[in-house]
Amino acid sequence: MSPAVLDLPQPGQSPADPDEYIGALMRWHFSAETGSPFWLRRAASLPFDPIADVRGFDDLRLFPNVVDEFREVPVADLIPRGLRGADRVVAGVYESGGTTGLPKRFVMFDRWMDFALGWDEHHYADLGTANVLAIAPSGPHMFGEFARRRARRHDGLLFTIDLDPRWIKRLIERGDTAESERYVAHIVDQAAHILRTQPVGILITTPPLLERLTRHDDLVELIRKEVRFLCWSGAHMDADTHEILRTEIFPGIPLKGLYGSTTILGMSRERDTERPDGLASFDPPSPYIVFRVVDPATGDDVPVGTRGQVVMNHLTKYALIPNNLERDLALKLEPPAGWLGCSVADVGPVATFGDHTVIEGVY
Amino acid sequence: MQVDGGVQIDALGPAGPYRARARQPLAALSGAAIGEISQVPALYVRRTLAAMRAAPVVPGAVRFDALDRAAELFLTATLGGFAPDEYVELVSTASGVPRGVVRQSVEWIADVLRSQRHTVELARPHGAVADWRHEKTLTGSAVWARRGDLFAVHAAGNTPAVHGLWPEALALGYKVVVRPSSREPYTAFRLVEALRTAGFPPATITLLPTDHTVADILIEESDFAIVYGGQDVVDKYAAIPTVLAQGPGRSKILITADVDWREHIDVIAGSVSHLGGTACTCATAVLVEGDPEPLAAALADRLGRIPSLPPDHPDAILTVAPTASVVAIDRYLHQVAGDARALLGGDGIVDVLPTGGAVLRPAVHLVDSPTAPQLGVELPFPCVWVGPWRPEDGIAPLRDSLVLTAMTGRAELIDALLDEPSIINLYLGDNPTTWLRPGIPHDGYLSERLMRTKGMIRSAVA
Secondary structure, three states: OOOHHHOOOOOOOOOOOHHHHHHHHHHHHOOOOOOOHHHHHHHOOOOOOHHHHOOOHHHHHHOOOOHHHHHOOOHHHHOOOOOOHHHHOEEEEEEOOOOOOOOOEEEEEHHHHHHHHHOOHHHHOOOOOOOEEEEOOOOOOHHHHHHHHHHHHOOOOEEEOOOOHHHHHHHHHOOOHHHHHHHHHHHHHHHHHHHHHOOOOEEEEOHHHHHHHOOOHHHHHHHHHHOOEEEEEOOOOOHHHHHHHHHHHOOOOOEEEEEEEHHHOEEEEEOOOOOOOOOOEEEOOOOOEEEEEEOOOOOOEOOOOOEEEEEEEEEEOOEEEEEEEEEEEEEEEOOOOOOOOEEEEEEEEOOEEOOEEOOOOOO | OEEOOEEEEOEEEOOEEEOOOOEEEEEOOOOOEEEEEEOOOHHHHHHHHHHHHHOOOOOHHHHHHHHHHHHHHHHHOOEOOEOHHHHHHHHHHHHOOOHHHHHHHHHHHHHHHHOHHHHHHHHOOOOEEOOOOOOHHHHOEEEEEEOOOEEEEEOOOOOHHHHHOOHHHHHOOOEEEEEOOOOOOHHHHHHHHHHHHOOOOHHHEEEOOOOHHHHHHHHHHOOEEEEEOOHHHHHHHOOOOOEEEEOOOOEEEEEOOOOOHHHHHHHHHHHHHHHHHOOOOOEEEEEEEOOOHHHHHHHHHHHHOOOOOOOOOOOOOOOEEOHHHHHHHHHHHHHHHOOOEEEEOOOOOEEEOOOOOEEEOOEEEEOOOOOOHHHHOOOOOOEEEEEEEOHHHOOHHHOOEEEEEEEOOOHHHHHHHHHOOOEEEEEEOOOOOOOOOOOOOOOOOOHHHHEEEEEEOOOOOO
16 A cells, blocks of 8 residues: 555665655655545645645755644544554554643554664664663653563563653742652652662663762662663753763763654664764654754754754654754754754753743653 | 863862863953863762762861961962962953952952961850860860851852852861852862862862852752852842852941041042952942032042053052943943932943953942932942931931941940841941951851851760
8 A cells, every 4th residue: 555665664774765755755645545634634724735846855844833733633633544454553642741832642653663663773782681661751651662662672571660741840830849859759769669679771761860860879889780771861961961971970881862752753863972072963764754953043954063953854654744843952963874854963952942931851 | 270272160079170071161351262161060060069078077277277278379379370470360351350459359368268267266156165075075065066068159250359258168177169150260260279289188179160050059959058149149049048148238338427527538438449349348328417418529539530440450440341241330320320410420430441341430429318229229340329317317228238337426326236137247437348357257257157056065985
């Protein structure tokens, strides 16, 4: 049913020709028999014809940013009609963090999720069997399900903790520092109990929570002894903190980040080596997830080596989410040869976004 | 800190200097680049504070000897690659504080360091011994003990003299972490270097340059903190007894009718212009029983004669700042002055120098009531409000003063002023509000907050 060019590549297989890919993608999402009710409905109010006018990556800029509509739209309407069989297996409905207003909802498909999880697989290649501790949001957030699948790939057990990032944000928004501190201490206590009693090979968490763990010498000792891989995601980590964690606190334990978002149903992977300035660089899985970095004032692409606001695109047969202006600022990097868009480094939050002050908090 | 390509202000951590990848530019008043200052992340701050807490307290006698040595080093040594004169020049270039004023502040800091042995003795309650080993505890005595372990300093950059307060905490046995001003971090750096060279172990005195968000962590995680800033800062920390906010001093002078102000005009003018008007002890308001206008006119005449000079001129007194910020201060002054009558500075306080920046010229305004709101407006240059006072106005107009110089012979009035809790220091007669000596409290002895007495009785074997 779906054209082969839209199939996710097998390991070792090179990604599709970009222009051919984008063209096939437009035909898929905007044909009555394969597109989603949402896009077929939405196409009527677009001032251009996606199939005729969008012939390559650059033409995607014609699209408006529609993610705000994902706060209200019935999620079933986001499912492309053309998906069949194994392609149609849903992994879950996930929501954006709610950092900027009400959450947006997305449908995550099983096949895509497995591909997205495999994007940084080589980092984990030598770990073998390992249990996973995820000190990260579960519930409507994709973070938790990624951790579950990570554990499965390592024939390991997954240990989790309930963490409600939206509640922490409410507390911080209210200026209730004391209560948010108590909540985070409660999270750390639970993680500590798992670390003290269970072998954990892979620790997945956010930078603020990782930093909280390091305030306890006994937990640092336990992590040094047991944990063989530290994965961070969900918030910014500056180069100095990164270096102290890597060289002083957890020397010899790989510390790798993922930079992504529920709104792209996936993430970019950290490169194997840091830049000379100590910053982690992130490559998205082009052409399925593609970044741009733009001047917040004009919306134009900034030159490589310049900071700007991140625009994310999810471009698969499972979903079409073009031109999503994220809350982050980042340094634009040259992508690997032949890839669409750009890579990024030095990701951090924009101070205000729309009408909401962005609160990074623990997530 | 002196390296090729400019000055680097590194953090001075428990394990030595630390240069963060995150750095902010340091600039001279003229805009010329001086170098960079590290901005350490929260993680580094917390680890530093943890290491400081774990470090042993330096014994009292060792502390006082080290403070003496630090005074000498601070005055005379080449520290961080800077000889004393080079350091003074750097501070002056960066902050616009005249070199002469910087030198005065340096002398003051050295005096403070040298006199800690004495200051701490003066501040200790009569009933308390400094060391539990004292024989008095055998029969029962109070022992002076620390209430905490870590003291944080959130320093300001308007004058190096702000570093004259916190050495008392070090003398009391606290470990001190200093967050320097990002405009003038050189004095803090030099002082911390001097103290370390003099024998304080690195984990007992550290320098942590940070951005404002991280600076809050420093204050939250320390046992006590001293913070410099405006009224906003004072309000922010008003409810937190462990934070000593140093805000506007709103120091005042009162002259009653039994005193002829003409004999004291030099002291009054000096109170306004001392250190270029940048100190919180500088007089902001002068209240006169009788007609205030002649005094205001005489004051305007004295202050008007102070020359506009570049900060490197040996006779310079007035602070120089970037022209744009002087223009902004001028605009603000005219806005708040409202119906006050300008006797000096009414046509602007901005005096642009050919060598760059602008001098903040003095301003004298006359108000018609002791309750005029202008009397509480403190600005960072010689800016004074002169108004009338009558005995029936009482002490209300004199409240909220870091220093009140009362030129009066009325003992009952003096009693009332001494009993007024919001007057922090009371000077009488021919003494400027800016008078300071080591051993005399500035905002109480620090030990009033940092120390307590504990009862002790012990048997000879203990």
